[in-house]
Amino acid sequence: MNEYIQSAKRVINIEVAAITALSDRLNERFTAACDLLFHCTGKVVVCGMGKSGHIGNKIAATLASTGTPSFFMHPGEANHGDLGMLSKGDVLLAISNSGETAELLNLLPVVKRLNVPVIAMTNSNSSSLGQYADIVIDISVAEEACSLGLAPTSSTTATLVMGDALAVALLDKKGFTSNDFALSHPGGSLGRKLLLSVEDIMLSGDALPLVQPDSTIAEALLEISKKGLGMTGVVDNDGSLIGVFTDGDLRRILDAKVDIHNATVSSVMTKGGKTTSKHELAVEALNIMEANKITALMVVDENRQPVGAFNMHILLKAGVL
DSSP, X not given: OOHHHHHHHHHHHHHHHHHHHGGGGOSHHHHHHHHHHHTOSSOEEEEEOTXXXXXXHHHHXXXXXXXXXXXXXXXXXXXXXXXXXXXXXXXXXXXXXXSOOHHHHTTHHHHHHTTOOEEEEESOTTSHHHHHOSEEEEOOOSOOSSTTSOSOSHHHHHHHHHHHHHHHHHHHHHTOOHHHHHHTOTTSHHHHHHHOBHHHHOBOGGGSOEEOTTSBHHHHHHHHHHHOSSEEEEEOTTSOEEEEEEHHHHHHHHHTTOOTTTSBGGGTSEESOOEEOTTSBHHHHXXXXXXXXXXXXXXXXXXXXXXXXXXXXXHHHTTOO
């Protein structure tokens, strides 16, 4: 084993041990912190200096995206005016491994005057930050993964994981759903997947593949080829969907040696057929397709009249798959 891999394995083992040890810290203090954050009427203001600040930024972002309004406040800038970000109803989540970070401690008298409760994430209850805080969450580690024992490594990893534990515990308590998550991520692939409706992606109008019941199979195949969805809807004289004819139906009739030039599509179509509404979420329509092992779906209105259609390729292009 070369020295790079040996060093890397040592780092990973130390950090895994640090994370594992966190489970024993999930006690009444963790519960009290969760309750305080759950009942917070303002925002969770996360504050930390240096590496703790970088981790704090991530914790604030995770809280905000999972249903707990939060933002990061840099303690250095807070000492020069940004403390105005903090107001009554907020909770301060202060992060300092040593609990002695000067820039952070300088803020605490003003924070107390504002009657803003403080949750400290630190390695010592007896540190200055620990003594000042209303609730202390222990993020201490047995050792840093840095071979010099100096660079914050396992301690920052432990802090990040404890922050994730807080965020997800709150998410579960609030009943935060995937749709809620999508609303805060509209620009990402997940947002597109969870927010797109069928109407946003379906083909309609002249692009909609439709034939009459007395159309021949050959005519239905021409419609399928022309519209490119791998299927066509079959509608009665009132324009209501009575069935679908798909590539799968074609394979079955070829095996049965049906005369495609003379047989009508109504004699070989799948009667009824699976459908969805244009108001349905695209991801829900995808679930229908996967459950029924089909690759295309007709969209109908309340009178079963086709208003659209789409297939797996369209879902893939829209980022739903």
